[in-house]
Amino acid sequence: MLIHQSNKDIKSNHTTIFTRGKVIFLFVLLYSFTNTYSQEVSKAFDSIVSLPGAYIEKLELYDQLLSSHKEKKDYKFLGNDAHELAKKIFKQDLDKAIYYNQIGLEAKSKVVPIDTCLLKTSYFNVGYYNKRKKAYKIAIEGYKKSLEFPDCRNFDRSSRRNIALSYSAIAEDFVNKEDYFYAAENYEKAIPYIDSTRLVLKINTHLNLGRVYKSLRGEKSGEKALENFFIAESFYDQLPKFKEEDKFGIYYTIAGQYLQNGKELDKASLYYDKALKLVHKVTNTEEIKKFYFNLGYSYKEGNYKKAEEYCLKSLEYSDQNDPFRTRIFLGLGETSSLHGFYKDSQKYYLKSLSQFLGKTFDNEPQTITKEELQKAGNKELLLELFRTQMENWDRMLEKKNDEYISQLIIRKAKQSDDLVSIMLRDDLSYNSKLLLRDLLSEVYILALEACYRTNNVEDAFYFIEKNKAILLIGKLKKQRNNVSKDSSTVITKSYFNNPNTIEIIKLKDVSLNENEVVINYIMAERLAGKIPDAYGIFLSDNKRQLFKIKETDKLTNKVKAFRLLLDKPFETENDKQTYFSLGNELFNLVIPKEVQGELSNKKITILGDHVINFIPFESLVPFRDKQQYLIEFNEIAYDYSLTFKKENKIIKTSASNDFIGIAPVDFFGKLVSLKESEKEVSLGEDLYSGKILSGNKATIENFKEKAKDYRILHLATHANASDTINPWIAFRNAKLKSSQLDSIKINADLVVLSACNTSLGKLNRGEGVLSLARNFFASGAKTVIPSLWEVNDKATTNITSEFYKNLSNGKSKSEALRNAKLNYLNNNSDAEASPYYWASLIVIGNTSTIKPQFQFSLYTKIGLAIIIVLIVFFTLKRFL
Numbered sequence: 001m002l003i004h005q006s007n008k009d010i011k012s013n014h015t016t017i018f019t020r021g022k023v024i025f026l027f028v029l030l031y032s033f034t035n036t037y038s039q040e041v042s043k044a045f046d047s048i049v050s051l052p053g054a055y056i057e058k059l060e061l062y063d064q065l066l067s068s069h070k071e072k073k074d075y076k077f078l079g080n081d082a083h084e085l086a087k088k089i090f091k092q093d094l095d096k097a098i099y100y101n102q103i104g105l106e107a108k109s110k111v112v113p114i115d116t117c118l119l120k121t122s123y124f125n126v127g128y129y130n131k132r133k134k135a136y137k138i139a140i141e142g143y144k145k146s147l148e149f150p151d152c153r154n155f156d157r158s159s160r161r162n163i164a165l166s167y168s169a170i171a172e173d174f175v176n177k178e179d180y181f182y183a184a185e186n187y188e189k190a191i192p193y194i195d196s197t198r199l200v201l202k203i204n205t206h207l208n209l210g211r212v213y214k215s216l217r218g219e220k221s222g223e224k225a226l227e228n229f230f231i232a233e234s235f236y237d238q239l240p241k242f243k244e245e246d247k248f249g250i251y252y253t254i255a256g257q258y259l260q261n262g263k264e265l266d267k268a269s270l271y272y273d274k275a276l277k278l279v280h281k282v283t284n285t286e287e288i289k290k291f292y293f294n295l296g297y298s299y300k301e302g303n304y305k306k307a308e309e310y311c312l313k314s315l316e317y318s319d320q321n322d323p324f325r326t327r328i329f330l331g332l333g334e335t336s337s338l339h340g341f342y343k344d345s346q347k348y349y350l351k352s353l354s355q356f357l358g359k360t361f362d363n364e365p366q367t368i369t370k371e372e373l374q375k376a377g378n379k380e381l382l383l384e385l386f387r388t389q390m391e392n393w394d395r396m397l398e399k400k401n402d403e404y405i406s407q408l409i410i411r412k413a414k415q416s417d418d419l420v421s422i423m424l425r426d427d428l429s430y431n432s433k434l435l436l437r438d439l440l441s442e443v444y445i446l447a448l449e450a451c452y453r454t455n456n457v458e459d460a461f462y463f464i465e466k467n468k469a470i471l472l473i474g475k476l477k478k479q480r481n482n483v484s485k486d487s488s489t490v491i492t493k494s495y496f497n498n499p500n501t502i503e504i505i506k507l508k509d510v511s512l513n514e515n516e517v518v519i520n521y522i523m524a525e526r527l528a529g530k531i532p533d534a535y536g537i538f539l540s541d542n543k544r545q546l547f548k549i550k551e552t553d554k555l556t557n558k559v560k561a562f563r564l565l566l567d568k569p570f571e572t573e574n575d576k577q578t579y580f581s582l583g584n585e586l587f588n589l590v591i592p593k594e595v596q597g598e599l600s601n602k603k604i605t606i607l608g609d610h611v612i613n614f615i616p617f618e619s620l621v622p623f624r625d626k627q628q629y630l631i632e633f634n635e636i637a638y639d640y641s642l643t644f645k646k647e648n649k650i651i652k653t654s655a656s657n658d659f660i661g662i663a664p665v666d667f668f669g670k671l672v673s674l675k676e677s678e679k680e681v682s683l684g685e686d687l688y689s690g691k692i693l694s695g696n697k698a699t700i701e702n703f704k705e706k707a708k709d710y711r712i713l714h715l716a717t718h719a720n721a722s723d724t725i726n727p728w729i730a731f732r733n734a735k736l737k738s739s740q741l742d743s744i745k746i747n748a749d750l751v752v753l754s755a756c757n758t759s760l761g762k763l764n765r766g767e768g769v770l771s772l773a774r775n776f777f778a779s780g781a782k783t784v785i786p787s788l789w790e791v792n793d794k795a796t797t798n799i800t801s802e803f804y805k806n807l808s809n810g811k812s813k814s815e816a817l818r819n820a821k822l823n824y825l826n827n828n829s830d831a832e833a834s835p836y837y838w839a840s841l842i843v844i845g846n847t848s849t850i851k852p853q854f855q856f857s858l859y860t861k862i863g864l865a866i867i868i869v870l871i872v873f874f875t876l877k878r879f880l
Contacts, residue, residue, distance in 0.1 A: 039118055041084050042069070042077040055088040059096070066103065079107035083122055090129055098129045117152040124155055127162055136166040157195055164193040168205060175212065178432070184212045184224075199235050206232040207253070214257055222261040229254045244281045251275035252291055259298050268298055289317035293328055300335040307335045323377055326355045330385050337392040345392045349385060356382050364408060373419050380432060383423075383439050386416045390446040397453065406450035410459055413447035416440065417466065440470050445524045448535045448546075457546045461507040461537055464522045468609070468641040469502055505643045507544065514541045516603040518642065519591065523552065523610035534610075538595040540602075547592045558586050559611045566619065567789055569834040576627070579835075583621030587630065590615065596622070603635040603814065607642065616788055616842060618821065619835035629835070631821055637814040638844045640777075648782055648846050653711070655747040658853055659690030660710040664698035664717055664732035671730055676793040677716035680754065683801040684714050687808040688852045698732040708745040711850060713781075714752040714800075719772060727772050729753075738775045746780040749850050750813060753786040754796050754841065773844055783813055783845040795837040799824050807850055814847040 048061045055062075062085050069078035082104030090097035105122040108115070126142025133139075143159040143166070167190035174183035187209035194202050210228035213221040233250050236242055251274040258268035272295050282288050296310030311332050318325050333348035350361045356376045357368070376382050390412050393405045420440055428436070444467040451460035512518065523534035534549040549555055562582055570576045590612060591599070599622075606617050618631035630636065639645045661681025666673045678694045685692050690710060693702050698717075707713060718730040728735040753772060773786040787796075799820045806816035821838045828837070 039080040039083055039121070040076075041080050044068075045077075045081045045084065054092070055085070056092045056096075059089075066100075069107075075107040075110040079104045079111060079118070079122075082107060083118075083125070086125065086129070090132070094129060094133050098126075098133070101125050101129060116149040120146050120149040120152060120155055123149070124159060127159065127166075131162060131166055134169070136170045140166045160193040160195060161198065161201070164190040164201065164205070166190075167193070168208070171208070171212070175208075178215075180212045180215045184209060184216070184221075187212060199239055203232045203235045203239075206235075207250070210253070210257070214260065217260075219261070222257065225257050226254065226261070229257060244278050245283070248275050248278035248282055249287075251278070252294070255298070256294055259294075265298075265302075272298055285317050289314050289324060292317070293324075293331060297331050297335075300331070301338055304335060304339045308332065311335070323355070326352045326378070326381060326385070329355065330381070330388065333392070334388050337388070337395060340395075342392055342396050346389070349389050349392070352385050356385070366411075368415050368418075370418055370422065373415075374422055379419060379423050380435055380439075383416055383419055383436065383443075386412050386419070387439050387443050387446070390443060394446050394449060397449070401453060403454055406454045409450035410447055410454075410456065413443050413450075413459075413463060416443045420470070437470060441467060441524055444522065445532050445535075448522060449533065452535065452546055452548050455546065457537065457544045458507045460535070460546050461510075461520070461544075462504060464520055464535070464537060465504045465641050465643050467522055468607070469504065469643060502643060502647065505646050510539060510642060512539060512541045515601070516540075516605065517598060518605045518607065520607040520642065521590075521609045521612045523549075523612060534612075536590075538592075538598070540598055543595070543598060545595055547595070549589060551589065555586075555589050556611050558582065558589065559614055562586055563614055563789075566616070566835055566839065569831045569836045571831065580621050580627050581624075583619065583629075584624045586615065587620040587622055590617075590620075599634060601633065603637065605645075606636065606638050607640065608638065614788070616835070616839045618818075618842070619839040629825075631818060631839075632825075635814050635818045636842075637847045638842055640774075640844075645846075648777075651782065653747040653749055653780070653782060655709055655711045655749075657690055657710045659684050659688035659712045659714070660706055661685055661690070661692045661694075661714045662698050662703060662717065662731070663692070663694045664730065665695055666732070667718065667730050668733060671718050674716065674718070674793055676797045677754075680716045680793075680797040680800055681714050683797070684712060684752075684804045687804050688712060696732060700731045700734050700736050703731060703736070704744055708747050711747070711749045712752070713746070713748045713750070714754070716754050716796075719753065727775075729772060738772055741772075741775040741779050744779055746776060748776075748781045748783075749846070749848075750783045750785065751776045751781045752800065753784065754791055754800060777845065781845070783843065783847065785813070785817065785841055785843055787840040788842060789836075789840050791840050792837050795824065795832075796841070799838060799841065808852050810849055810851060812847045812849050814843045817841060817843050 042065070044065050045062075048058055048065065049055075051058060051061070062081075066078060066082055066085075069075075069081065082100045086097040086099075086101035086104065089100070101122060105119070105126065108119045108122055123142050123146035127139045127146065128142075130136070130139035130142060140163050143163045146159045147156055167186045171183045171186035171190070174180070174186065187205060190205055191202075191209070194205060196202075206228040210225045210232065213225035213228065229250065233254065236247060236250065251271045255268045255271035255275060258264055258271065275291065276295065279288060279291060282291075292310045293314035296307045296312075296314065299307035299310070311328055314328050315325065318328070329348045329352035333345045333352065336342075336345035336348060346364070350364070353365075354360045356378075357372050358375075373379075373382075390409050393409050393412075396402065396405050397409075417440075420436060423436060444463040447463050448460055451457070451463070510518075518539040519536055520539065521534065521536045524532050532552065534552050534555065536547050536549065538545045538547065565575070565579045565582065570579065604617065606612075608615070618629060618636050620630045621628065622630050622633060639648075661684055663674070663677040663681045665675065665678055678692070681692055681694070684690075688711075690712070693699075693706070715729060720728055727738040730736075753776070773784040776784050799817075802820035802823050803816050806819050807813065811819065821841075824838045825833055
């Protein structure tokens with residue numbers, strides 16, 4: 001629950017701290033400096049001025065005069081007259097003023113000697129006119145150019161202030177779009193240009209920057225928010241006059257930020273107390289109402305009486321129809337629940353729900369229609385109400401298991417699902433999508449606990465599958481449309497591009513062969529301030545079992561430790577023993593003992609989540625007393641969800657060629673050479689007809705042009721999916737950023753990324769693991785074989801060679817890779833047999849076969865060559 005200021009509130013409060021004075025500083029127009037430096041105009045110009053009529057009505061005459069100056073190369077009067085004309089008409093026609101000012105500017109730059117002050121005024125007017133037009137980027141460049149010349153008549157001070165105001169205006173536009181990253185960037189650019197004497201402007205800019213960082217809701221951004229709020233506070237004491245009501249606002253803001261950061265809560269209380277002492281000075285009842293609510297909410301975990309007192313005080317400032325009452329009742333409900341008053345909590349929640357839907361509920365309703373949900377205001381807050389209700393019931397279940405309460409949780413989760421479906425039809429802001437993802441992820445986790453208690457596998461399966469689709473809605477910030485009609489992939493992974501339109505597969509429609517099993521996981525980072533349990537569903541042809549991983553924090557720590565062991569070969573016997581011990585512990589954590597007996601000789605498909613995505617299951621150790629890997633007993637593949645698996649299966653690709661291998665070998669910058677990479681990609685080309693782009697041919701441009709034409713794309717290069725800004729793949733001439741993959745059409749049945757760390761990336765709360773593999777799926781690939789860590793060049797060449805041999809002989813992709821890894825294990829020992837060398841490559845997606853379209857054995861090729869020679873010989877003999 002947002003405890004200080006909602007994202008919608010921030011837009012209305014954003015432009016000023018002076019709530020009573022209503023200073024909208026971003027849009028204050030400075031008086032024009034265009035008259036502060038006289039410029040000598042021609043007599044002809046004065047003559048036209050003296051003629052009757054407005055300036056704008058005599059433009060034809062002025063144009064003839066300017067043309068005459070240009071023909072005579074009289075740049076002095078051309079510059080001055082055009083500049084003066086722009087001044088005269090800018091209020092009537094801003095575009096024409098910009099046009100004539102530009103003519104004047106270009107002419108002045110040709111005058112010898114250059115009058116820098118005259119040139120400075122023209123550049124200043126570039127800024128001034130474009131600022132009036134709200135073309136702020138052009139305005140900034142004009143003002144900056146003006147600063148390059150020596151100051152005259154205090155132009156520099158005015159230019160700097162206008163640059164600051166222009167950057168702030170750009171930032172404000174991003175705030176309105178709720179794109180807070182770019183808003184922060186532009187406020188940061190504004191600050192250096194603010195004169196030290198402009199205290200009000202400094203205060204407002206730092207406050208607005210702080211509010212933007214507040215909206216980003218990260219740990220570092222929270223610290224940045226506080227930093228800017230404190231800077232704003234420090235300027236107050238330098239103001240000759242300020243209203244105590246304004247000081248109340250900054251205290252209130254700082255308190256809320258401490259609370260949001262979740263650290264040093266005693267300081268939050270300190271600043272709330274400072275604000276409380278000034279609240280009687282505030283005349284705005286809306287502000288008082290929100291202050292008392294936030295003050296009460298700050299005590300929700302510590303002091304129930306104070307929390308209730310201040311929230312009820314907030315109610316006194318709202319009438320019966322005030323939408324804010326939904327938030328107050330929600331806060332009271334959450335506070336009651338935290339202190340164990342579960343029935344009181346539910347009563348408050350029902351009051352909040354009644355306020356939302358405009359009807360009175362004394363008991364939890366059996367149904368809430370989609371029409372009622374559609375009409376509800378502030379749907380984000382309504383979803384938060386649903387989540388907190390479920391949280392209250394979950395606390396009740398911890399005290400006493402009750403099937404009725406479990407059913408209430410599941411029902412509320414379904415209502416939440418209906419609500420989200422309605423919300424996704426609207427044009428939500430990016431920030432709203434992030435909030436929605438977080439809330440719904442928590443809703444599904446709460447629902448899964450209720451499903452686990454009642455052994456409700458069917459609903460649990462739906463919640464897991466839907467959660468995995470919802471995790472991808474962050475992509476909708478820059479949603480890519482389906483590829484154009486002329487593309488050979490008519491449908492391009494709508495699961496990744498628009499997951500809210502996907503029909504989630506039902507458990508009854510899941511059909512598995514007797515030799516395959518699926519394990520579907522779901523895991524959340526936090527819930528109600530604690531790490532929740534993880535859940536999984538084991539599926540086979542005759543078994544459906546929901547299980548729980550209770551020691552989630554232990555799981556996370558062991559995954560991290562396991563990955564550290566995988567990142568290097570065994571060096572000592574102790575390394576080996578440590579690995580096999582930890583590998584077995586992790587195996588027993590993620591695969592419960594009650595289903596381990598079902599795995600024998602089965603193909604396992606892993607649908608991972610959160611840190612589970614970082615585990616190469618092939619390298620797990622199924623038996624404590626044996627140094628054997630899971631790959632020795634099972635074929636293993638990976639996928640995103642069964643819904644995606646179903647969609648992926650029906651999408652057809654029609655690339656005309658078999659194989660293209662891309663190996664830059666040497667790279668720009670400091671990336672080290674990959675000497676074995678050209679050999680690696682040539683192995684695939686030997687078995688599948690195609691081509692190799694190596695060395696200077698392995699460019700981004702060639703990849704973009706050729707990618708859509710091949711069934712198999714093999715990239716042997718450097719990459720980094722852990723780049724938190726924009727993951728990349730290196731080509732000979734540059735890095736291809738993951739965001740650029742959206743514009744590339746891929747028709748591949750298989751993409752092999754034998755580069756460093758291409759399956760992993762930043763683990764975003766509510767979004768899962770961001771990876772280059774996922775980007776390739778979104779661009780049209782059916783299967784991706786990425787790497788989980790920095791691969792060994794030589795070992796990878798060995799494994800991919802065997803993989804292509806197996807694949808060309810009709811093996812499935814997962815079987816071909818498994819056999820290649822087993823072959824490597826059988827032919828290596830000691831340190832060389834470490835999982836570091838062979839476990840990095842995994843198969844994600846469709847595991848079907850890919851047979852070469854054209855395949856000739858060596859003998860066939862020799863025979864064809866002999867036939868061709870004979871045909872040529874007899875043809876020549878006939879005609880000679």
